[in-house]
Amino acid sequence: MAKRDTSTKSFVLRVDGETMEALEKWAADEFRSINGQLQWIIAEALRKSGRVRKHSSARAQNDGADDNNN
Numbered sequence: 001m002a003k004r005d006t007s008t009k010s011f012v013l014r015v016d017g018e019t020m021e022a023l024e025k026w027a028a029d030e031f032r033s034i035n036g037q038l039q040w041i042i043a044e045a046l047r048k049s050g051r052v053r054k055h056s057s058a059r060a061q062n063d064g065a066d067d068n069n070n
Contacts, residue, residue: 013038 015023020034027037046052 023034023037027034030037030040032040043052047054
Protein backbone atom coordinates (compact mmCIF):
# COMPACT_ATOMS: atom_id res chain seq x y z
CA MET A 1 0.00 0.00 0.00
CA ALA A 2 1.43 3.39 -1.00
CA LYS A 3 2.02 5.98 1.70
CA ARG A 4 -0.20 9.03 1.50
CA ASP A 5 1.41 12.46 1.73
CA THR A 6 -0.09 13.96 4.89
CA SER A 7 1.75 17.27 4.75
CA THR A 8 -0.32 20.42 4.55
CA LYS A 9 0.12 22.73 1.59
CA SER A 10 -0.49 26.47 1.83
CA PHE A 11 -1.67 28.86 -0.86
CA VAL A 12 -3.14 32.34 -1.14
CA LEU A 13 -6.85 32.64 -1.90
CA ARG A 14 -8.48 35.94 -2.74
CA VAL A 15 -12.24 36.34 -2.35
CA ASP A 16 -14.49 39.37 -2.48
CA GLY A 17 -15.84 40.89 0.72
CA GLU A 18 -19.38 39.54 0.33
CA THR A 19 -18.08 35.98 -0.15
CA MET A 20 -15.79 36.33 2.86
CA GLU A 21 -18.64 37.54 5.07
CA ALA A 22 -20.79 34.59 4.00
CA LEU A 23 -17.90 32.17 4.70
CA GLU A 24 -17.30 33.70 8.12
CA LYS A 25 -20.96 33.32 9.07
CA TRP A 26 -21.17 29.76 7.73
CA ALA A 27 -17.98 28.77 9.58
CA ALA A 28 -19.24 30.33 12.82
CA ASP A 29 -22.60 28.56 12.45
CA GLU A 30 -20.75 25.23 12.29
CA PHE A 31 -18.15 26.10 14.96
CA ARG A 32 -15.25 26.01 12.50
CA SER A 33 -12.51 28.43 11.55
CA ILE A 34 -12.57 29.91 8.05
CA ASN A 35 -9.70 27.58 7.14
CA GLY A 36 -11.53 24.56 8.55
CA GLN A 37 -14.71 25.52 6.71
CA LEU A 38 -12.90 25.87 3.39
CA GLN A 39 -11.20 22.50 3.91
CA TRP A 40 -14.60 20.93 4.61
CA ILE A 41 -16.21 22.56 1.54
CA ILE A 42 -13.39 21.37 -0.71
CA ALA A 43 -13.39 17.84 0.77
CA GLU A 44 -17.17 17.57 0.31
CA ALA A 45 -17.00 18.77 -3.30
CA LEU A 46 -14.21 16.28 -4.06
CA ARG A 47 -16.11 13.43 -2.41
CA LYS A 48 -19.38 14.24 -4.18
CA SER A 49 -17.62 14.40 -7.55
CA GLY A 50 -16.03 10.99 -6.92
CA ARG A 51 -12.49 12.38 -7.02
CA VAL A 52 -11.51 11.14 -3.54
CA ARG A 53 -12.47 8.20 -1.35
CA LYS A 54 -15.09 8.69 1.33
CA HIS A 55 -12.50 8.13 4.08
CA SER A 56 -10.38 11.09 2.87
CA SER A 57 -13.22 13.61 3.07
CA ALA A 58 -14.38 12.29 6.46
CA ARG A 59 -10.88 12.89 7.81
CA ALA A 60 -10.84 16.42 6.38
CA GLN A 61 -14.27 17.10 7.87
CA ASN A 62 -13.13 15.98 11.31
CA ASP A 63 -9.88 17.95 11.01
CA GLY A 64 -11.82 21.08 10.06
CA ALA A 65 -14.18 20.79 12.99
CA ASP A 66 -11.22 20.74 15.36
CA ASP A 67 -9.55 23.72 13.68
CA ASN A 68 -11.03 26.61 15.62
CA ASN A 69 -7.82 28.59 16.12
CA ASN A 70 -7.38 29.99 12.59
